[in-house]
Structures are given as C-alpha cells and as structure tokens.
Amino acid sequence: MIRKYTFGSPADTGAVVQSIPAEAGDLPFFSVSFPEGGEPGTVAFTLNLNPEDILWGLGETLRGMNKRGGRYRSWNVDETQHTDDRQNIYASHNLLVVFGPGRLFAVYLDDPGLVTWDLGFTRSDQAVITSANGDLNLYLLEEESLNELARSFRRLTGRSYLPPRWAFGYIQSRWGYASEEDIRTVVAEHRKRHIPLDGVCMDIDYMDGFRNFTWNRGTFPDLKGLNADLRRDHVRLIPIIDAGVKLEEGYAAYDSGVREDAFCKKADGSLFVAAVWPGRCCFPDFLNPEARAWFGDQYRPLLEAGVEGFWNDMNEPSLFYSDEGLAECFSVLDARKEGAGDAEIMGALRSALGSLANSPEDYRRFYHRVGDRLIRHDKVHNLYGAGMTRATAEGLRRFGPEKRWLLFSRSSFVGAHRYGGLWQGDNISWWQHLKLALQMLPNMNLCGFLFCGCDLGGFAGDTTEDLLARFLQLGVFTPLMRNHSAIHTRDQEIYRFSTWEKMRDTVTVRYALLPFLYSEFMKAALSDGLYFRPLAFDWSDDPRACRVEDQLLLGESCMIAPVLEPNALGRSVYLPEDMLMIRFRSAVDYDLIPLEKGDHYVELALHEFPLFVRKNRIVLLCPGGESAETLDDTRLTALGWIPDGAAYDFYRDDGTDPSPSPDQITRITAAAGPSLRRSFTAPKDFPECRIPDPAE
Numbered sequence: 001m002i003r004k005y006t007f008g009s010p011a012d013t014g015a016v017v018q019s020i021p022a023e024a025g026d027l028p029f030f031s032v033s034f035p036e037g038g039e040p041g042t043v044a045f046t047l048n049l050n051p052e053d054i055l056w057g058l059g060e061t062l063r064g065m066n067k068r069g070g071r072y073r074s075w076n077v078d079e080t081q082h083t084d085d086r087q088n089i090y091a092s093h094n095l096l097v098v099f100g101p102g103r104l105f106a107v108y109l110d111d112p113g114l115v116t117w118d119l120g121f122t123r124s125d126q127a128v129i130t131s132a133n134g135d136l137n138l139y140l141l142e143e144e145s146l147n148e149l150a151r152s153f154r155r156l157t158g159r160s161y162l163p164p165r166w167a168f169g170y171i172q173s174r175w176g177y178a179s180e181e182d183i184r185t186v187v188a189e190h191r192k193r194h195i196p197l198d199g200v201c202m203d204i205d206y207m208d209g210f211r212n213f214t215w216n217r218g219t220f221p222d223l224k225g226l227n228a229d230l231r232r233d234h235v236r237l238i239p240i241i242d243a244g245v246k247l248e249e250g251y252a253a254y255d256s257g258v259r260e261d262a263f264c265k266k267a268d269g270s271l272f273v274a275a276v277w278p279g280r281c282c283f284p285d286f287l288n289p290e291a292r293a294w295f296g297d298q299y300r301p302l303l304e305a306g307v308e309g310f311w312n313d314m315n316e317p318s319l320f321y322s323d324e325g326l327a328e329c330f331s332v333l334d335a336r337k338e339g340a341g342d343a344e345i346m347g348a349l350r351s352a353l354g355s356l357a358n359s360p361e362d363y364r365r366f367y368h369r370v371g372d373r374l375i376r377h378d379k380v381h382n383l384y385g386a387g388m389t390r391a392t393a394e395g396l397r398r399f400g401p402e403k404r405w406l407l408f409s410r411s412s413f414v415g416a417h418r419y420g421g422l423w424q425g426d427n428i429s430w431w432q433h434l435k436l437a438l439q440m441l442p443n444m445n446l447c448g449f450l451f452c453g454c455d456l457g458g459f460a461g462d463t464t465e466d467l468l469a470r471f472l473q474l475g476v477f478t479p480l481m482r483n484h485s486a487i488h489t490r491d492q493e494i495y496r497f498s499t500w501e502k503m504r505d506t507v508t509v510r511y512a513l514l515p516f517l518y519s520e521f522m523k524a525a526l527s528d529g530l531y532f533r534p535l536a537f538d539w540s541d542d543p544r545a546c547r548v549e550d551q552l553l554l555g556e557s558c559m560i561a562p563v564l565e566p567n568a569l570g571r572s573v574y575l576p577e578d579m580l581m582i583r584f585r586s587a588v589d590y591d592l593i594p595l596e597k598g599d600h601y602v603e604l605a606l607h608e609f610p611l612f613v614r615k616n617r618i619v620l621l622c623p624g625g626e627s628a629e630t631l632d633d634t635r636l637t638a639l640g641w642i643p644d645g646a647a648y649d650f651y652r653d654d655g656t657d658p659s660p661s662p663d664q665i666t667r668i669t670a671a672a673g674p675s676l677r678r679s680f681t682a683p684k685d686f687p688e689c690r691i692p693d694p695a696e
C-alpha cells in the first residue's frame with residue numbers, strides 16, 4: 001500500500017511514475033513540524049525509534065548498511081573524501097526503510113532540494129528528516145515483507161535500467177590514457193595474457209582540450225578505425241562526458257547550445273559561467289526537455305565512430321569556481337594582505353580558497369527554465385545529474401532504438417535508475433573503502449540502481465597487490481566490474497603486478513559465472529526485484545542475520561562474503577541456513593564445501609574467494625572465455641548441494657534487445673542426489689532441461 005502526502009507546492013522531479021492521489025488525513029508514524037530559524041517553509045518529520053529498529057536506504061551514502069546513528073544530507077556534491085564524517089556525496093536517494101519488531105514501512109521524499117536526515121544522531125531514539133524547501137510529496141509505503149516493500153517502491157518509481165550483456169564483462173579504466181597507443185597497449189596486454197576484457201574507458205584525456213564530444217585528432221587520428229579494430233577483438237570503447245560545456249566561440253557544442261538556448265542563465269539573463277576542466281564552461285539546462293534533446297544529440301559524432309557506451313561525470317554539477325566566486329575570493333585575499341602576521345590569517349585564507357568549489361552561492365546564481373517558469377537551481381539542485389543521464393539515454397535511444405546502451409553516471413536522483421547505472425565515485429585505495437563499497441550496494445539497489453559498482457583497486461592513492469586482488473573478488477559479483485584509478489597514482493592494470501596470473505584467474509570466474517549473474521540481474525530488473533540485498537530481506541525473523549553488515553544476498557539463491565581485511569587468511573561468516581560454499585581460485589579450480597547453518601570461520605588464502613549457495617538451489621558455470629560476446633551459455637555445470645533436488649529458471653536473451661521479454665527462460669531441474677557438480681548441455685530454445693544425478 002502506498003499513500004501520498006503533499007506539502008507546499010512540489011516540483012515535478014520525474015522520480016515517480018505511478019499516479020497516486022494525495023491523502024487528506026494526518027501522516028501516520030511521523031509528527032510534522034515547521035522549525036523556526038531555518039529557511040522559511042522548512043518542514044521536519046520526526047519519527048520515534050524503538051531500540052531494535054533498523055534503517056536502510058539513502059542509496060549512495062557513506063557509513064554502514066544500517067544507516068542508524070548517523071547524519072546525512074541529500075545534496076549532490078563532488079566529494080573526494082569518503083569518510084564517515086561526510087554527510088553527502090554525489091547522489092540523493094531519499095528512501096528510508098524502517099524495520100523493527102512489529103514495524104515495517106518506508107518513506108520516500110520526492111523533494112529535489114536539500115533534505116537532512118538525522119537518524120538517531122542528535123537523539124538515539126529519534127529520526128528527524130528535514131526538507132529545506134518544504135515543497136515535496138511524501139510517500140509512505142507499507143507491505144508484508146522487506147522484499148515486497150522494495151518491489152512496491154520500484155513500481156512507484158519505474159523499472160530499472162537494462163544494460164547490454166557485454167557491460168557485464170571486465171572493464172579496464174584509468175585517468176591518463178591519452179592516446180590510441182595507450183588504449184591498444186591495454187587491450188594487447190590483456191589479450192596476450194588471456195585476461196578477459198570487454199571494455200576500456202576513455203577518461204577526459206581523449207578529448208580535445210576537455211571539450212565534450214570532441215577527441216584529440218593528434219593522439220586519436222582515427223577513432224572509428226580504432227573502434228572497429230577493438231570490436232573485432234570483442235572490446236568496446238567507453239568515453240567519458242562531463243556536464244560542463246567549454247565556453248568558446250567556434251566550438252560546435254557551445255555554438256549550437258547558445259543557438260538552442262540550452263544553457264542555464266543568471267537572473268539578468270546572461271549565461272552562468274564556472275570553471276571546470278576545460279576552463280570556463282556553460283551548463284546545459286537538463287531540466288528543460290529541449291535542452292535535453294539538444295544535449296543528447298551531441299553524442300552523435302562519437303556514436304558514428306562506433307561507440308556503444310558512456311560514463312557521465314562531474315554532473316552534480318561540480319564547479320571549480322564561478323567568475324563571481326573567484327572575484328570575491330580575490331577580494332578577501334586582498335583585504336587580508338595588511339594582516340600578514342596575524343595568527344588567524346591562515347584560517348581566513350584557507351577558508352576563502354576552500355569555499356571556492358561547489359559553493360552554495362554559486363548554486364543560487366543560476367536558473368532552470370521549466371515550462372514558462374524559472375526555477376533557481378538550488379531549489380532543484382539534486383535533479384541535475386539525473387537530467388543529464390536522461391538526456392544521454394534518450395539521445396542514445398533516438399540514435400539506436402534497436403539495442404541497449406551502456407551508460408553510467410556519477411551523480412543521480414531516484415528516477416535516473418530508469419535511464420542508467422551508477423559508479424560509486426572517487427574512493428581511495430583503502431581497505432575501509434572495500435567494505436564501504438559492499439555496504440553501499442544493497443542501499444543503491446533498494447533505490448532502483450541495480451547496475452552499479454565501485455572503482456576496483458581504489459581510485460585515489462596507490463593500490464597494493466593484495467588490495468587489488470580482494471577488490472577484484474568483490475567485483476566478480478558486481479554488475480559493473482571496472483578497474484579504475486586516478487592519474488599519477490600507481491599503475492593498476494592487473495598485468496602490472498607480479499601475481500597477475502592469480503588475479504586473471506579471479507576474472508575468469510566472472511566470465512564462467514557471467515550467464516548466471518546476467519540471468520539473476522535480468523530477472524531482478526524485469527520483476528522489480530533486487531540483485532543485492534541485506535540478509536534481513538530473506539531472513540527477517542533471524543535477529544543475527546538482520547545485523548550482518550559484511551555479507552550480501554545476491555539474486556535468488558546466493559550470498560557473498562568477501563575478505564575485507566589485509567593479511568587475512570580467512571574470515572568469519574554467518575550462515576542463516578545450510579549452504580554450499582564454492583571456494584574459487586579460478587573458473588576451473590574450486591572447492592565445494594557443504595556447511596551447516598550457523599557460524600563458521602572459512603579459510604580463504606589471498607587468491608581464494610567464496611560464493612555461498614542456499615541448500616537445494618544451484619548456480620551455473622559456463623566454460624568461460626575472454627569476452628562476454630564469445631561465451632557459450634549452453635555447455636553448463638550446475639553446482640549445488642541438492643539433497644532434495646533443485647529447479648532454476650535460467651534467463652537468456654541476445655543481450656541487446658531493448659524490450660526483452662521476461663519469459664526467455666529455460667527451466668533447469670536438477671534431480672535430488674549427493675553429487676555437488678553436474679555438467680550438462682542446456683538446449684537454447686527449449687523451455688525445459690532436466691539434469692540427472694550422475695550417480696543415477
């Protein structure tokens with residue numbers, strides 16, 4: 001059941017697709033107040049918390065899976081420090097699930113402005129959610145189970161984005177690949193060593209002076225030819241596009257943007273200008289449908305060169321500084337010249353410089369044109385990245401309606417999950433960030449973003465061999481499996497390390513599992529379900545399971561529990577029921593160990609990692625391969641502890657169909673029996689397939 005409550009006069013955010021009439025009565029569970037001292041119109045919702053209540057949601061935010069005890073802000077920002085004291089990063093996903101004894105509901109605030117979430121921070125027995133604008137639709141969702149609640153939220157906000165199947169392959173990325181030569185070398189090093197590979201990301205260095213939709217003709221003389229060569233090798237190029245468009249007469253995207261009146265303007269009607277990588281930039285008005293259409297069409301030159309996937313960056317939008325901000329900063333610095341020698345001058349200079357980027361004043365300087373209304377940016381700030389994702393997705397669809405496209409973004413809002421995936425942004429090569437990546441995944445899934453992943457190995461800082469190995473072991477299971485790192489950090493491609501063969505073996509497991517993981521993903525997406533979720537979703541009566549913060553359910557029948565610490569030779573795992581542990585070393589080298597419900601310490605040497613499968617369920621391995629395109633998904637091996645037999649609905653399609661039918665399913669039935677491993681051939685076009693027990 002979903003109920004809607006309206007406060008003030010809300011903007012249309014595009015997050016919700018179901019039309020629900022607003023309730024006239026009082027909002028249950030919460031008390032509503034209008035705090036004084038804040039912005040006029042501010043409204044606060046206070047909820048009393050029971051000691052046992054668990055809070056999930058808020059999508060891409062920091063701290064643990066259970067958000068209780070922390071403070072968060074819905075305010076999209078280019079935040080490079082993903083530490084527990086930061087309340088907001090790139091996305092705003094205003095969904096909160098409340099789960100406790102006798103209590104299960106979720107609240108979604110459809111509000112594009114600043115929202116703060118005090119979830120037991122000020123008072124451990126209270127959650128206070130505050131909307132700065134006070135103009136919002138609040139949805140209250142109640143269902144019988146956590147999984148039903150998640151489904152109901154997806155029905156409210158629409159089906160998740162479907163990537164092409166090749167996007168489930170391994171992707172290599174690095175800020176700093178600057179030429180065709182660099183890219184060809186990366187591909188050759190992978191192919192030579194049989195490290196599977198499906199894509200290489202091109203970061204801003206491919207562009208001509210950081211101008212969107214251009215490429216450097218000196219270092220990429222024939223992008224189309226390069227792309228064609230790589231495609232023969234089953235590898236795709238995935239270029240980056242930033243939000244800001246360089247202000248420069250004679251540059252096609254700028255000129256046409258001005259002509260189409262597609263850029264955000266200030267109150268006096270002049271263009272809003274702020275510096276990002278290309279220098280002074282204009283910012284497309286992604287809230288305006290015509291501007292979105294114009295922006296989506298700008299991808300054309302890259303599409304004509306054969307590109308089939310993109311990542312969109314800097315779309316919070318990230319602003320280094322505006323003209324006005326820079327002038328103000330210099331005047332503060334000038335005024336301080338006299339004071340040299342003062343003890344506090346250091347702090348004053350630092351704060352003047354430190355507040356240049358992404359400043360609240362800049363976000364109040366420009367406007368969006370929605371219909372015949374002008375809306376000041378800060379009122380709808382959190383929609384900007386989502387608007388860019390939508391503009392891109394719609395442009396790609398116009399160009400190629402016959403297939404699915406890869407698209408993932410840094411900034412987002414609920415609603416963007418219908419148009420693209422997400423990566424988790426600039427993590428650091430820290431062990432803490434491996435755990436953080438895992439903990440963000442189920443909350444991102446809950447908010448609709450199924451296609452996501454982190455920068456494997458860590459973006460900033462120098463990775464270490466063991467950290468990269470353990471990151472890859474998580475990446476085997478994340479829909480987006482991308483190794484990415486920042487410029488001037490240690491080289492992070494698998495082949496740079498002495499133990500590259502072991503890491504390659506890890507990636508081979510991804511490819512052996514790829515048809516199965518794809519099946520799990522597509523079934524989740526097409527049924528409005530979850531690919532990753534907290535253990536509580538399936539074992540909500542088991543208080544131990546409900547508190548687990550470092551294991552995740554994957555799809556219908558699997559659980560992952562990666563090693564998250566350095567120098568570990570194993571880890572503790574909690575099993576809410578009997579499970580088979582598959583301890584992988586490679587696609588063909590693994591142990592099958594049935595484990596009973598309860599606590600276990602499992603041994604996992606550096607290049608070993610587990611997948612747990614519930615009893616009487618199976619997972620499927622294919623023979624593997626070096627690209628998603630060349631995998632054989634008919635010659636399969638079923639792994640499972642199935643004393644009572646198992647049935648699996650194996651979803652397969654051509655990997656590109658933009659409107660796939662959910663019933664492209666082969667029902668695989670495995671007969672009861674003691675053997676844990678059974679090889680068989682699955683008929684591609686037949687609905688049924690029975691695997692006997694080899695002992696039969």
Ligand code: MIG
Binds near residue numbers: 174313410426
């Ligand atoms: O200001 O394009 O999160 O993945 O490598 C940094 C350069 C801009 C931030 C992205 C990161 C990317 C980097 N970008």
